[in-house]
Amino acid sequence: MSEPLERMIRHEGGRVLATLVRLTGDITLAEDAVQDAVLEALARWPRDGVPVNPAAWLTTVARNRALDVIRREARRTEKESAAVMLDQMTVAMGEATSAGMVRDDLLRLIFTCCHPALAPEARLALALRTLCGMSTVEIARVFLVPDATMGQRISRAKKKIAVARIPYRVPADHELSDRLPSVLAVISAIVTAGHHAPEGRADQRVDLAAEGVRLARLLVELMPDEPECAGLLSLALATEARRDARFDPEGDIVLLADQDRSRWHYEEIDEAKQLLIEAARRGRPGPYQLQALIACVHGSAATAADTDWGQIAHLYRALEAINPTAVVRVNRAVAVAEAEGADVALSLLEDVDLDVVGDWHLYWSTLGELLRREGRRDEALLAFDRALACTPNDTDRRFLERRRADLSRT
Numbered sequence: 102m103s104e105p106l107e108r109m110i111r112h113e114g115g116r117v118l119a120t121l122v123r124l125t126g127d128i129t130l131a132e133d134a135v136q137d138a139v140l141e142a143l144a145r146w147p148r149d150g151v152p153v154n155p156a157a158w159l160t161t162v163a164r165n166r167a168l169d170v171i172r173r174e175a176r177r178t179e180k181e182s183a184a185v186m187l188d189q190m191t192v193a194m195g196e197a198t199s200a201g202m203v204r205d206d207l208l209r210l211i212f213t214c215c216h217p218a219l220a221p222e223a224r225l226a227l228a229l230r231t232l233c234g235m236s237t238v239e240i241a242r243v244f245l246v247p248d249a250t251m252g253q254r255i256s257r258a259k260k261k262i263a264v265a266r267i268p269y270r271v272p273a274d275h276e277l278s279d280r281l282p283s284v285l286a287v288i289s290a291i292v293t294a295g296h297h298a299p300e301g302r303a304d305q306r307v308d309l310a311a312e313g314v315r316l317a318r319l320l321v322e323l324m325p326d327e328p329e330c331a332g333l334l335s336l337a338l339a340t341e342a343r344r345d346a347r348f349d350p351e352g353d354i355v356l357l358a359d360q361d362r363s364r365w366h367y368e369e370i371d372e373a374k375q376l377l378i379e380a381a382r383r384g385r386p387g388p389y390q391l392q393a394l395i396a397c398v399h400g401s402a403a404t405a406a407d408t409d410w411g412q413i414a415h416l417y418r419a420l421e422a423i424n425p426t427a428v429v430r431v432n433r434a435v436a437v438a439e440a441e442g443a444d445v446a447l448s449l450l451e452d453v454d455l456d457v458v459g460d461w462h463l464y465w466s467t468l469g470e471l472l473r474r475e476g477r478r479d480e481a482l483l484a485f486d487r488a489l490a491c492t493p494n495d496t497d498r499r500f501l502e503r504r505r506a507d508l509s510r511t
Contacts, residue, residue, distance in 0.1 A: 110142055113156045115232045115312065119206035121163050122213075122269060128231060128259050130167055138163040207232070208271050208319055214258075215283035216267045223258040228287040230255050232316075233309055235294065242299035242492055243290065245460045277324060285333050285389060288316045292337045296347070303496035304348045310341050328380035332390030335380070339373035339396035342366040354500050358405040370400035391420045410439035427458045431467050443474035462491035466501055473508055481508055 114135060121131035138159045152158040214228035226244065229235045241251035261267070272280060295310025297303050317334040324330050346360035355361075374397050380390055395416050402408040417433035430453055438446035450468055458464040469484030485505040493501060 110139055110146075110155070110159075113159055114139060114234045116156060116207065117159045117163055118231055118234075119210040120160055121167060122210055122231075123206050124164065125167050125171075126269060128213075128262060130170060131163075132231065134163040134167040134170070135159070137166045205271070207316065208323060209269050211284055211287055211316070212271050212280055213262065213267060213269050215280045215287060216262070217279060218265055218267060219258050219261055220254070221283070223254045223261075224283045225287055225290055226251060226254050227258040229290060229294070232287070233291055233294065233306075233312070235306075236300075239294075239299045242494075243294065271323070281324070281327065281329070284320065285329060288313055288320065288333060289336070289389070291316065292340065296340060296344075298494055300494055302352045303354065303494050304352055307344065310337075310344065313337050314341055326383070328383045328385050329387040329389045331376045331380040332387060332393050335373040335376040335393035336389055336396055338369045338376070339393055339400050342369035342373070342400060348496075352496060354496055357399065362403070365400065367400075370397065373397055373400070388420055388424045391416055391423075395420075408439070410436055414440045427453050427461070427464065431458075431464055434471070435467060438471055438474070443471045447471050447475065460491050462488040462493040462497060462501070464488075465491065466497075466504070469504070478508060478511065 117138070118131055118135045121134055122128055125131050125134075141162055142155075142159060146152075210231060211228060214231060215224045219227070222244070226240050229240050229243070230237070237252045237255060238248050240255075241248045244251060291309050292313030295306050295308065295313055298306040314334070314337045317330070317337045320330045321334050342365050343357075343360065345366070346362065346364040347355060349355055373393060377390060377393055377397060395413055398409055398413055398416070414433065414436040417429065417436050421429045421433055430449060434446040434449040437449060447468075450464075450471070453464065465484050465488035469481045469488060472478075472481035472484055482505060485501055485508070488501050489498065489505070
């Protein structure tokens, strides 16, 4: 099957799953039904052609699969609950699935995955699995944990939802603020995975970046007075605006300094800036607003040489003060290297906890680049070797291999 067709099926899958969860009330049942529908689409669409409404086709097939399971369960156990679900599903089969209903289904699924009864590390993993259709292996790469560990987290989260009868709904207004940090993290992770897929080619999940923008818009509609929602949407737009310049035709990375800026979508950067202006009026700055501001500073530079690295380094310092993570420290070091020199940047990496970043290839590749700039060739080669020993996607691996080869020839 062609890559565009596979991408379309993946894109529609999350929306169809959200609808099936509403109809069945069971994430596992819905997930199995959608998977069956996707497999049938993969078999039939290349032969018969893509339906006029792919989402409706997938939803109908998935509903029928779910109905078959429920009928079997009702006959096998004669459980009243299965019979009631069968009646509800039969009625729902005749209902139209409007755009508004799909929107609400997606929000319900996000907030269900982010219920406080679930372990914090499981919320994001479950959301990536259900909303994005990401594999357990892909999610494990995002979290830098073994595949089996991630599989157990997702399985426990699904079981918790079923056993605790966690309601599939958008919370009441007074509950929203408690779940907001997790929901923001989910959408941010979706956008990140879309820009930089954890496995395969880095650009193979670009559909997720667009989906992340759409979900961020839904969140702003739901919580228009929350500046961090606007900050996340601004960040998503300002980053997604560079999508057409991020990779070359072969799928290899084009570094920010080398990108063709005429291919950036400046209308999205302008919208991102306006969102930040409106959010700033509320006087409640937060990490997503700061990250969006950094992305907008990049987007405002007509050329790479015009980039205000001093301001970006200052913003990363402010971000680290409220979000002191290894990821922020590494990104701050990149900015400081441009503003003050590689030697100063290297000092920022000295106290990074290697237990946290030991399997994160971007830490080691950043360290290798800074050491290279300082003329510390042998140490740089070792750092690039450590990066390659991690689990980078195919695109990053090719980039690192070229970097190392170039350095070894000097």
